[in-house]
Amino acid sequence: MFELLAEKFSSVIDRLKGAKKIDEKTLDEALRDIRVALLDADVHVDVVKQFITDIKQKFLGQEVIKGLTAGETIIKLLYDETLSILGGQEPPALNKSEKPPTIIMLVGLQGTGKTTTAGKVAKHLKSKGFRVGVASVDVRRPAAAKQLCTLASSIDIPCFVDEEEKDALKLTEKVIEDAKKQGFSYIILDTAGRLHIDQELMEELVKIKEKVKPAEVLYVADAMQGQDAINTAQEFHKAVGLTGVILTKLDGDARGGIALSIRKILGVPIKFIGTGEKIDNFEPFYPDRIAQRILGLGDIQTLIEKMQAAIDEEKAKQMAEKVMNAEFTLEDLRDQIRMIRSLGPMEQILKMIPGIGGKIKDLKVDEKQFVKIEAIINSMTPEERRKPFIINGSRKKRIARGSGTTILEVNKVLKQYEEMKKMMKKIKKSGKMNFPFKLPF
Amino acid sequence: MFKSVFERIKKGIEKTKKQLVEGFSKISFGRKIDESLFEDIEAVLLKADVGTKATQEIIEFLRQESKKRKITEGEQLKELLKEKLYDILKDCSGSLNLTNEKPNVILFLGINGSGKTTTVGKLAYMLKKDGYSVVLGAADTFRAAAIDQLEVWANRVGVRIVKHQAGADPSAVVFDTINSAKSKGEDIVIVDTAGRLHTKEHLMKELQKIKRTIQKFSPNQPVETLLVLDGTIGQNSINQAKTFKEATDVTGIVITKLDGTAKGGAIIPICKELKIPIKFIGVGEDIEDLQPFNPKEFVDALFE
Numbered sequence: 001m002f003e004l005l006a007e008k009f010s011s012v013i014d015r016l017k018g019a020k021k022i023d024e025k026t027l028d029e030a031l032r033d034i035r036v037a038l039l040d041a042d043v044h045v046d047v048v049k050q051f052i053t054d055i056k057q058k059f060l061g062q063e064v065i066k067g068l069t070a071g072e073t074i075i076k077l078l079y080d081e082t083l084s085i086l087g088g089q090e091p092p093a094l095n096k097s098e099k100p101p102t103i104i105m106l107v108g109l110q111g112t113g114k115t116t117t118a119g120k121v122a123k124h125l126k127s128k129g130f131r132v133g134v135a136s137v138d139v140r141r142p143a144a145a146k147q148l149c150t151l152a153s154s155i156d157i158p159c160f161v162d163e164e165e166k167d168a169l170k171l172t173e174k175v176i177e178d179a180k181k182q183g184f185s186y187i188i189l190d191t192a193g194r195l196h197i198d199q200e201l202m203e204e205l206v207k208i209k210e211k212v213k214p215a216e217v218l219y220v221a222d223a224m225q226g227q228d229a230i231n232t233a234q235e236f237h238k239a240v241g242l243t244g245v246i247l248t249k250l251d252g253d254a255r256g257g258i259a260l261s262i263r264k265i266l267g268v269p270i271k272f273i274g275t276g277e278k279i280d281n282f283e284p285f286y287p288d289r290i291a292q293r294i295l296g297l298g299d300i301q302t303l304i305e306k307m308q309a310a311i312d313e314e315k316a317k318q319m320a321e322k323v324m325n326a327e328f329t330l331e332d333l334r335d336q337i338r339m340i341r342s343l344g345p346m347e348q349i350l351k352m353i354p355g356i357g358g359k360i361k362d363l364k365v366d367e368k369q370f371v372k373i374e375a376i377i378n379s380m381t382p383e384e385r386r387k388p389f390i391i392n393g394s395r396k397k398r399i400a401r402g403s404g405t406t407i408l409e410v411n412k413v414l415k416q417y418e419e420m421k422k423m424m425k426k427i428k429k430s431g432k433m434n435f436p437f438k439l440p441f
Numbered sequence: 442m443f444k445s446v447f448e449r450i451k452k453g454i455e456k457t458k459k460q461l462v463e464g465f466s467k468i469s470f471g472r473k474i475d476e477s478l479f480e481d482i483e484a485v486l487l488k489a490d491v492g493t494k495a496t497q498e499i500i501e502f503l504r505q506e507s508k509k510r511k512i513t514e515g516e517q518l519k520e521l522l523k524e525k526l527y528d529i530l531k532d533c534s535g536s537l538n539l540t541n542e543k544p545n546v547i548l549f550l551g552i553n554g555s556g557k558t559t560t561v562g563k564l565a566y567m568l569k570k571d572g573y574s575v576v577l578g579a580a581d582t583f584r585a586a587a588i589d590q591l592e593v594w595a596n597r598v599g600v601r602i603v604k605h606q607a608g609a610d611p612s613a614v615v616f617d618t619i620n621s622a623k624s625k626g627e628d629i630v631i632v633d634t635a636g637r638l639h640t641k642e643h644l645m646k647e648l649q650k651i652k653r654t655i656q657k658f659s660p661n662q663p664v665e666t667l668l669v670l671d672g673t674i675g676q677n678s679i680n681q682a683k684t685f686k687e688a689t690d691v692t693g694i695v696i697t698k699l700d701g702t703a704k705g706g707a708i709i710p711i712c713k714e715l716k717i718p719i720k721f722i723g724v725g726e727d728i729e730d731l732q733p734f735n736p737k738e739f740v741d742a743l744f745e
Binding site: 036040042110112141142143144146151196197222224225226228229232251254255277 | 484487488489490492493552553554555556584585586587589590592593594638639640671673674675676677678680698700701702703704706707726
């Protein structure tokens with residue numbers, strides 16, 4: 001997510017960081033690099049221009065902030081400007097109707113991920129304890145309704161469709177009426193993808209909106225879109241009045257320039273981001289966290305939240321106690337690996353750590369290494385896991401065979417485990433915490 | 442019911458014109474060449490998603506050539522720009538590789554939402570109209586209801602489809618499709634695959650497996666492998682094309698969604714750097730809205 005920007009920004013930042021004085025030439029050079037980075041990330045040309053002018057004016061027009069070097073002042077300006085473009089400190093809340101159900105309508109071009117996103121929004125609200133239903137009024141794309149219902153049933157959410165009804169407006173009336181009877185707090189309405197220049201379909205969208213009176217009309221936008229993204233969004237905004245934006249496909253190497261353009265030009269907040277194909281790959285949009293990521297400063301808050309969600313507090317306490325008492329066994333190591341892996345792919349996790357974010361563009365973590373370590377530990381007897389010192393040559397052979405690995409690999413795991421134990425003893429002495437085990441890259 | 446071929450092409454060109462024209466038609470070339478004219482051209486190229494690198498190269502070329510040729514009029518610069526764009530794109534047109542060996546296999550790849558399934562449907566229609574017998578292989582076993590979507594297309598076009606259950610091994614679907622086409626003596630197999638981000642290594646490996654399966658049937662024949670790129674995507678399409686090409690030999694590109702206002706200018710760096718032929722462009726939602734890519738028309742349309 002935003003790797004390209006993070007990489008470029010952090011290289012500029014590294015260059016400026018220590019500088020006590022910055023003359024106009026140095027500034028221009030840095031801004032030129034930033035301009036290219038923003039354009040390469042598909043930020044709209046006009047927004048880029050404004051951004052560069054603003055930074056320059058503000059920097060030249062102000063004294064170096066007290067306590068900061070010139071370099072740090074510019075970094076602060078970059079951060080503030082990025083944050084303000086992304087929407088400031090605004091919390092990503094959803095509008096609610098006065099009386100339930102609150103209807104959330106998703107609109108956008110074809111192929112931006114509306115249907116998948118409908119499932120994700122529903123899951124997100126359900127996990128907060130609300131009763132949620134989904135409905136599709138996509139009469140255009142073959143099997144769209146079926147796709148939504150398949151998704152919905154996988155998360156146990158009722159789905160309202162009627163594949164016989166080919167008139168979008170009649171269909172809207174029917175599904176919304178049916179869904180309303182169920183007493184939901186939220187109904188997510190998926191609409192057909194359409195082109196902003198298709199007048200007939202845009203009018204249809206306006207009529208659907210009039211019929212259902214949604215509290216939210218969310219524009220689902222592909223984060224990989226180019227310069228035209230803004231035109232398109234503006235047309236939708238003019239026609240139906242958007243209340244928010246969901247950016248999709250921010251996993252992979254999407255450059256996400258639209259995140260910086262859309263808020264600035266439309267004045268509509270980004271509310272959520274989609275970060276993967278799975279239904280849980282969905283997060284509220286926090287402008288400050290994203291600004292930190294874009295500048296290559298990592299995203300420690302999201303990491304902490306992910307850990308809190310994934311890790312059972314009781315277990316974590318037990319683990320900490322074991323660490324402190326140096327009772328850490330191979331079973332505990334296995335638990336720890338499972339815990340960390342449950343946070344998501346290692347690559348994503350590492351990129352949230354401040355100082356790493358912008359610097360490791362092509363980091364490839366071999367997730368299979370974790371699987372191997374787990375398999376090796378699984379192939380041990382409970383006794384071996386608790387007293388690894390009893391593992392002799394013939395036991396090693398058996399473990400290697402059982403886990404489909406080699407004796408060499410078994411040795412490596414045992415060695416790593418020993419090192420960790422040593423490290424833990426040190427932690428106990430010094431009271432300092434370190435990353436619990438060696439990462440396989 | 443169906444519009445005449447002529448009308449369809451005209452409509453397509455008009456649409457292409459409309460999306461591309463707006464940019465350059467806003468510039469008035471009827472003035473002497475000065476710095477501001479270069480700046481205007483630069484802005485239009487950037488807004489068309491041509492990207493900073495290619496834009497810079499084009500502008501640099503214009504500066505030098507105009508000096509060399511002692512050009513002073515804006516109109517002459519316009520001709521020079523046209524010439525340059527055509528020069529870049531002319532190496533990147535191509536038609537479908539079809540051989541006499543039956544069945545010919547056409548494999549579709551692309552990221553999620555680029556329009557693969559729709560393009561498969563449109564191409565099947567085009568080929569069937571040309572007199573070929575076509576079978577579709579539903580190898581997108583991942584996305585919910587993808588098989589159903591392809592099946593609707595198969596019915597619409599009137600061709601056969603081979604499918605398995607959702608979640609099945611895509612390579613197995615491909616194997617069965619080719620096998621069944623072979624036994625029935627059909628001409629062309631079109632394989633629809635699941636959308637995959639080019640950054641997901643394991644999914645790229647799955648593609649290689651699919652390709653190996655195809656090559657088992659005719660080891661010496663290159664597989665026509667078409668990458669579907671969404672014309673509204675910005676600079677990421679270059680990475681997409683690059684990574685897909687590295688993972689599996691892409692033999693052609695289809696650019697979709699050019700019927701909106703997106704300018705599809707990412708074609709230019711892709712063509713410059715990768716030289717993969719662009720075989721078709723998608724210009725609308727109708728079954729007939731798939732057209733061969735014509736670089737001359739494309740460039741002319743930019744300026745008309």
